[in-house]
Amino acid sequence: MLNLRELQRLLGGELLTPEMNLETECSKIFASDLMSDVLAFMHPGSVLVTGLVNAHAVRTACLADVAAIVYIQGKRPDATVMEEAVRRGLPIMTTRCSMFEACSLISKRFPEGGG
Amino acid sequence: MNEDAAFRQEFEVKGGDFAKAGEVSCEIKNLLKELGLSDPVVRRAAIASYEAEMNIIMYAWQGRLDLSVTPDRVRIVVEDRGPGIEDIELAMTEGYSTATPEMRELGFGAGMGLTNIKRNADDFAIRSEVGRGTRLEMTIMTNGHRT
Numbered sequence: 001m002l003n004l005r006e007l008q009r010l011l012g013g014e015l016l017t018p019e020m021n022l023e024t025e026c027s028k029i030f031a032s033d034l035m036s037d038v039l040a041f042m043h044p045g046s047v048l049v050t051g052l053v054n055a056h057a058v059r060t061a062c063l064a065d066v067a068a069i070v071y072i073q074g075k076r077p078d079a080t081v082m083e084e085a086v087r088r089g090l091p092i093m094t095t096r097c098s099m100f101e102a103c104s105l106i107s108k109r110f111p112e113g114g115g
Numbered sequence: 116m117n118e119d120a121a122f123r124q125e126f127e128v129k130g131g132d133f134a135k136a137g138e139v140s141c142e143i144k145n146l147l148k149e150l151g152l153s154d155p156v157v158r159r160a161a162i163a164s165y166e167a168e169m170n171i172i173m174y175a176w177q178g179r180l181d182l183s184v185t186p187d188r189v190r191i192v193v194e195d196r197g198p199g200i201e202d203i204e205l206a207m208t209e210g211y212s213t214a215t216p217e218m219r220e221l222g223f224g225a226g227m228g229l230t231n232i233k234r235n236a237d238d239f240a241i242r243s244e245v246g247r248g249t250r251l252e253m254t255i256m257t258n259g260h261r262t
Contacts, residue, residue: 018240025260032222033222034222034225035221035223035229036221036222036223036224036225036226036227036228037225038222038232039165039166039227039231040227040230040231044154044155044158052219052222054135054222055134055137056136056137056221056222057222059136059137059140059141059165060136060137060165060222062141063137063140063141063144063158063161063162063165064158064161064162065154065158083156088141
């Protein structure tokens with residue numbers, strides 16, 4: 001279990017929605033660029049690690065009860081997508097880590113598996 | 116159709132309108148939350164609705180979602196005008212997809228949609244006529260606590 005603030009520190013992440021609550025605890029992580037898989041297999045309350053920066057990722061996240069989105073490779077959604085994330089109350093951060101690096105760092109905090 | 120629904124609303128979905136994909140289902144999710152349904156029920160209905168909405172946008176020309184809610188169930192009937200499905204059994208196979216590369220770039224078209232609707236619904240029916248369109252009926256019981 002770690003909260004979003006700890007996750008941000010762990011990944012050297014930049015929070016793109018600074019006004020949002022980072023004390024939310026998350027026990028599950030789901031890494032995918034395939035929103036079909038997020039809808040089919042992700043546990044509610046998970047953090048979504050993805051490289052997909054379009055509005056569909058934000059809408060999928062909201063519909064599937066994602067706790068926060070972490071974008072990899074320093075990716076950032078455009079202003080319209082960010083506005084939608086803020087409107088829907090979805091915390092967003094970006095990290096310069098690759099998907100592999102981000103998952104490796106996170107997995108050390110979840111020795112029992114976080115998927 | 117549920118004539119005695121405590122709440123009922125229809126939503127139009129335009130085929131090919133990828134920019135708005137998911138907006139109807141987000142609205143449905145908010146409505147169900149406002150009606151006080153439990154989180155797992157709201158999530159299952161929202162996911163099933165979203166998969167159906169995406170199918171209209173990806174494959175049909177025009178479609179409609181009819182949401183009705185009674186104290187014991189959420190029912191969503193989805194009807195589209197579109198090419199229809201020739202082989203429903205094949206379309207219900209996990210991983211089978213006729214999605215274009217453009218759809219896949221958006222993160223969809225993995226061939227999970229119909230099976231995921233069935234997985235999230237307590238009752239699911241599909242009927243399709245080639246060249247005319249497809250009709251889905253899904254029911255989620257409000258006392259269910261599956262996740």
